[in-house]
Amino acid sequence: MKQKSLFDDFESNSQSDPALMPNLQQTQKSPHQLSEICFDVEATGRNPISDIAVGISLCKEKGFACYVPVRHANGSNVPDTFSIIKPIFEDASIDKIGHNLKYDTLILRKEGIKTAGKLYDTMLASYLLNPNRSEHSLSTVGLEYLHHKKRPLSEVLGKLPDFSRLPIDEATSYAAEDAELTFELKDILFQKLEAEGLTSLYFDIEMPLINVLADIEEAGIGVDTWRLDELSKELECQLTALQTTIYSLAGEDFNINSPKQLGRILFDVLKLKPGKKTKTGYSTNVEVLEELAKSHRLPAEILNYRTYYKLKTTYVDALPKLINEKTGRIHTSFNQTVTATGRLSSSDPNMQNIPVRGEWGSKIRGVFIAAKDSVLISADYSQIELRILAHLCKDKGLIEAFRKNVDIHTRTASEIFSVSPDKVTSDQRRVAKTVNFGVIYGISPFGLSEALGISPKEASAIIDNYFDRHRGVKDYIDMTIHTARSRGYVQTLLGRKRPIPDINSSNNNLRMQAERMAINAPVQGTAADLIKIAMIRIWKRLKESHLKTKMILQIHDELLFEVPDNEAGTISGLIKEDMEGALSLSVPLIVGVGKGHTWAEAH
């Protein structure tokens, strides 16, 4: 069969309307077999689960871009668009280039198009090149690398509600520009990735993760709306009662949610002793209120009120609004280009900060439920960051502890307090746990003293003691800071880089903060690399084995799966195996697995 050029098809389809293909009119080149195509999907909004495609722009070379309207409100759409472009997107011999491909592929999937072929995502390339940057939109990246100023979509749209209302000529010039800009960015960014040694991280981890995340987002998670409603009423009750108590204790009504008004009541009216200050006034945070609660009932009730208010507004009342009408499930967004360390982030809703602690943590996790005839399985890495620290710093004591699989906090306690492990008190273990976390965060005497409520002197002694017994950790930290100073960046085990711009700053605070970032980033970032590898392995295994189990959440060191009952018996072992074997470190990796009808039960 004769291979027809995509652009031939577009031309034949658009001849009656020259406005559709302005750039095509300019460049009449002889058709040839495509080896790569740059594309961008224009849609009705920013949520790939609920949005629909309005049009698709394509660029095959510089100066040769076009736009195919699909669902414009004015009706000038190309008939049968998808049958024209479908073969191109599904042709594995044609490389696909795009900016934020997760979004585009999710939209295309709903049109029945499954993209095949080698993928290049310029947004992910930009992220790996500079993860400190908070934004990697096409306009931002285009500005940085091509000095190209894109007109903001909001300005193009004006008062129009979405892209489908845009007159076709404006839509065409806007969309074609996006595809062409992406096309031009590709070569520049990939040369830089190569030069920075980031290609294997890019092609082996970040790019394959796109489809994993797209599947997770598409799958969503089930929620018990009836139970949410019940919890909302219960919280409403509690809050009403607390409000009455608080007004009576304060002697007047005020807005409890206003730190400013609360500060006036606590420190001006009741004359309680202010603790720390913020930039704007008195601090009224947990630490301050807990201290005040020792001498007055009001701050104690404020703390209760805050807890319930948070649970109600951020979770119980917010979640139902985010349930997708069609699927009846919650579909979070996993953002792959936000964090400076390589972690994912989650939003709309953030499914990575759902309460877990205390009675209400269980109540709220209890509303996330498995589908009919399925269970939820949670698998989480045990002490992942400390194990990674042990591997990175090669400290003998730390490695030995994990190889023997002893309780790491108890062991640290026995070291810093010079007692045998079986004599460690729960209080000593708590202190040791804080120290172990502190090490990963770039511990300082002041920070530890604040966290433990002890004097900086005592904290300093504990830290010195810890580093005396763990020279490997101390040397690793010194070496990391030294590397950061000389190279300007730090790296994870897989070569992910984080620039540390302030590491040589003359400002002590900035420099010390930079040092803590330098210490933490390789540890947190390697853990992020690790779980990403595990996700890809599991995803491939599920696909190849034609299993119906779905990965539905990632919470930094935990993966959550929705598992049909008939797969529940065998899947845990496979998940555990893939997660524990994702990287071969000098210490074993251990994954705990739980099962249940709700997330609370599975965790």
Add this chain to the structure above:
DNA sequence: GCCGTCACG
């Protein structure tokens, strides 16, 4: 739009 606060790893 920023700030303070607080939920998570």
Add this chain to the structure above:
DNA sequence: ACGTACGTGACGGCA
């Protein structure tokens, strides 16, 4: 004398 543990996102108040 200063301000301090690392990384996120969402909420309400306020200018």
